[in-house]
Amino acid sequence: MKVNKAIVAGAGLELLNEVGLEQLTLRRLATKLNVQAAAIYWHFKDKQELLDEMATTVLVEGASGLVPRRPSADWQVWASTYGHGLRKTLLAYRDGARMVSGTRLTSTEPLKAGEAFGARMIGSHFALREAVVLLSTIYNYTLSFVMEEQAVFPTPGMRSPLYALEARRARLDPALFPHHRQANTILFDGYNRRYKEGLALIIAGAEALKQSD
Template identity: 50%
Template structure:
């Protein structure tokens, strides 16, 4: 009797395994060899799907985006300010779901054209509100860059929610910087209270867009 052959490994299995492993080892420890071990295959089997790590990261970022946009959209009656805020809140939540999620997302190129559906809707919403297309592009990209940068710094302190790196105790920091009272007192706003900090920063970005382009 012939032995049954193992199921053929597909690209989605590799990406799912990579995203799962990312939370255990972080971006630095995520290698094609480590993913192959997790899948119990030889590393060359992965090269049928990905020529290198960046190509894998591109597909990981795309899958993260797919999962983020799979939920319900904001009601169409909401104003552009709230829709833009809601989209960036969703992006932050998605990135925080993975160790080094912002680093994976940053600089990666989405595969396919699925992301164009949401981009088209976002730009269309702003154009309908009175933005020119270049203004709409600048508004969405500025809010996106803020969110991506914020989460990158946030995950530098807390790789996963509740998992705080050593060296970021604000009381110890304040003691070391006692000769610089304003800088010392800034610690909690810099390295704690990330939810409040994100909301305030996002509100500043959106208020700036509204004031700059005079679109209410």
């Protein structure tokens, strides 16, 4: 079987869903593709190069969901759409957020959504620096949020036993940690609601910054 970068990256994403990030190796990927390891190393010198290509593939796949369908939508809608679209993109793959974190783009294609976002923010009277800080804050918040979310739910709908709510609650002395016990379900359940609330705080902060200019 002849392989190219796109085929290898696609198979890498399939393997990621099957075994997770730690168990994803170039040799295991070669076995999946039924090729010699040298065929993989011809395209990627190491796992990091493979992850760069895989992450870029994922971000290209999700790019259309990062901008509103209606370009004239309010800037708040643009900010919210970018955040929710990025979270959906990362959740599409097992360990998606950890896989994307720290990678370098192999294509400029994913940058187009950010360029459109910046243009909309500047058109809404944000300074360029404010637009950049807002976008990067949403990006970093979403990436770290999904990392934690996928630690609790490595597979969608299946909670890790390490995050069993009642077991975690039972380990906390109610006299010493009353608030932590109450926060247990807020922190480790209901991620859709908590993500939305956190994103709303970021957008509200951007609104306040914009008004103070």
